[in-house]
Amino acid sequence: MALSEFQRALSEMTVAPSLAARVRAEGEPPLAAYDLTARERARLVAVAQHPGMDLNCTLARGNRFGPIVDVLPLTCTLLKPWLRELLNELWQNKRPENYQLSGEEHAFVAFLQGKLAGGEFSHPYLAEVLEYETASWALVQSLRHTAEGDEPPPGAEPFRVVLFTHDPAALLPPLEAGALPPDGLPGGRYPVRVTLRGDTLVVEHETPGW
Amino acid sequence: MLFNPALADFVHTHSASLDYLAVIPDRSWVDHGPAASPRFDDLPESVRLFEQTALRVPLVMHSIGMSICSADIFDAAYVDQLARWRGLYQCAWASDHLSFSRSGAGHESNAAMALPSPYDRELLDLLIPRVDAVQQRLGCPFLLENNVYYFTYPDQEMTEAEFLNELTARTGCSLLLDLHNVHTNALNHGFDPIEFLGSLDLSRVLEVHVAGGSAMMGFHTDSHTGPAPDAVWDLLRFVAPRAPALRGVTFEFHESSWPLLRTAGVLGQLDRARSIAAQPLHSSIWP
Ligand SMILES: [Fe+2]
Numbered sequence: 270m271a272l273s274e275f276q277r278a279l280s281e282m283t284v285a286p287s288l289a290a291r292v293r294a295e296g297e298p299p300l301a302a303y304d305l306t307a308r309e310r311a312r313l314v315a316v317a318q319h320p321g322m323d324l325n326c327t328l329a330r331g332n333r334f335g336p337i338v339d340v341l342p343l344t345c346t347l348l349k350p351w352l353r354e355l356l357n358e359l360w361q362n363k364r365p366e367n368y369q370l371s372g373e374e375h376a377f378v379a380f381l382q383g384k385l386a387g388g389e390f391s392h393p394y395l396a397e398v399l400e401y402e403t404a405s406w407a408l409v410q411s412l413r414h415t416a417e418g419d420e421p422p423p424g425a426e427p428f429r430v431v432l433f434t435h436d437p438a439a440l441l442p443p444l445e446a447g448a449l450p451p452d453g454l455p456g457g458r459y460p461v462r463v464t465l466r467g468d469t470l471v472v473e474h475e476t477p478g479w
Numbered sequence: 480m481l482f483n484p485a486l487a488d489f490v491h492t493h494s495a496s497l498d499y500l501a502v503i504p505d506r507s508w509v510d511h512g513p514a515a516s517p518r519f520d521d522l523p524e525s526v527r528l529f530e531q532t533a534l535r536v537p538l539v540m541h542s543i544g545m546s547i548c549s550a551d552i553f554d555a556a557y558v559d560q561l562a563r564w565r566g567l568y569q570c571a572w573a574s575d576h577l578s579f580s581r582s583g584a585g586h587e588s589n590a591a592m593a594l595p596s597p598y599d600r601e602l603l604d605l606l607i608p609r610v611d612a613v614q615q616r617l618g619c620p621f622l623l624e625n626n627v628y629y630f631t632y633p634d635q636e637m638t639e640a641e642f643l644n645e646l647t648a649r650t651g652c653s654l655l656l657d658l659h660n661v662h663t664n665a666l667n668h669g670f671d672p673i674e675f676l677g678s679l680d681l682s683r684v685l686e687v688h689v690a691g692g693s694a695m696m697g698f699h700t701d702s703h704t705g706p707a708p709d710a711v712w713d714l715l716r717f718v719a720p721r722a723p724a725l726r727g728v729t730f731e732f733h734e735s736s737w738p739l740l741r742t743a744g745v746l747g748q749l750d751r752a753r754s755i756a757a758q759p760l761h762s763s764i765w766p
Contacts, residue, residue, distance in 0.1 A: 276550055320696075323696060328592055366588065368505070
């Protein structure tokens with residue numbers, strides 16, 4: 270059905286701005302993979318040339334970024350100087366698969382973990398900040414799926430332990446304020462326990478004063 | 480008012496100020512996709528909130544996942560899920576968007592935003608049986624919302640107003656007239672919003688959306704930022720006396736605007752809507 274091909278092409282132009290850019294520059298040839306009528310091809314070229322298409326691409330990126338920054342605000346702050354390029358690389362081949370845009374955050378976590386494991390990207394604080402946020406998120410998710418009356422009794426609340434290798438008292442507060450932490454924090458072992466009490470995450474650390 | 484997560488306390492404390500509450504049901508479940516079984520997992524925390532709210536305020540549904548203009552997807556199981564919700568909370572009506580975001584039946588992909596499809600006969604022929612089926616399954620008035628669009632298609636067979644008029648006339652469905660969308664389109668594409676509204680069959684309007692927006696990349700966008708601008712209230716002043724079936728005016732804002740609005744700001748928007756709609760809407764929410 271031609272309309273379905275037209276919609277598939279428009280959707281692809283929206284989430285893959287490189288296609289929109291090629292159609293803008295070259296006209297119809299980049300659309301050859303879609304089974305389109307002449308009118309549909311002409312419409313897609315006109316749309317690609319309309320400044321509103323740029324805005325659409327930006328809004329779609331913002332929508333995809335929403336679930337990522339909701340779950341990983343500190344990681345996103347830490348990665349601010351590289352974030353745009355990292356997302357470009359991830360999204361080059363990865364399309365949103367559902368209307369709730371669920372899975373965008375999983376995909377970003379897996380992408381960063383892969384980069385770290387393969388040594389393609391290194392940052393002294395990234396692994397521990399990412400682990401801290403994914404652990405906190407897993408706890409919050411468990412709450413979202415808990416029925417009333419099924420809450421664990423005091424002392425039996427779910428928790429995760431995250432091992433920081435830099436002092437979280439120096440690392441996390443700047444990130445929570447939306448700023449980059451200082452470079453060159455000394456290394457060490459800082460186990461942090463994150464517990465879900467009621468609907469609050471309680472973070473406890475062995476270091477005095479934190 | 481359209482519920483967002485920043486409003487949990489407000490809804491609890493100020494339910495008496497609300498004639499009804501519009502909710503996005505899709506935010507209360509996880510949809511594992513058409514192939515999954517069970518497909519939908521309700522989120523107990525949100526369900527609890529809606530159960531409690533529904534005891535005090537009538538709920539109406541404003542869903543986001545139907546993608547009714549998708550050429551190759553008509554998701555009957557999704558409509559069934561809406562029908563289940565409508566039954567649970569006795570929603571007075573249900574609405575979704577006249578757009579598509581889903582494409583590629585089998586291996587689904589999503590555009591990450593609602594996209595308009597050209598206003599051609601082909602789309603009308605696709606929609607009429609779908610709208611009939613949705614209305615029958617839901618068992619309550621079904622409304623489609625007019626789009627915001629940042630580009631236009633050349634050579635559309637019908638104007639937006641012609642399309643909406645024919646769709647509502649032939650299916651009996653109602654219109655959710657988003658006045659901020661009209662305002663946004665008029666600003667971005669340089670037309671007179673009153674002329675547009677004058678060409679619409681306003682007798683089909685059952686609900687109106689009012690909202691605020693913001694400037695971005697040389698456009699006015701439908702960002703749902705802050706209060707609705709005066710120009711949108713002017714449009715409501717035009718529409719309200721000409722829309723005899725109007726049963727509700729809904730203020731929408733994004734949760735990030737809560738610090739800008741707070742309780743007084745939200746109550747102020749509701750008061751303004753009521754004063755323009757001229758009569759207390761509470762009595763007219765139920766048929
Ligand atoms: Fe709206």
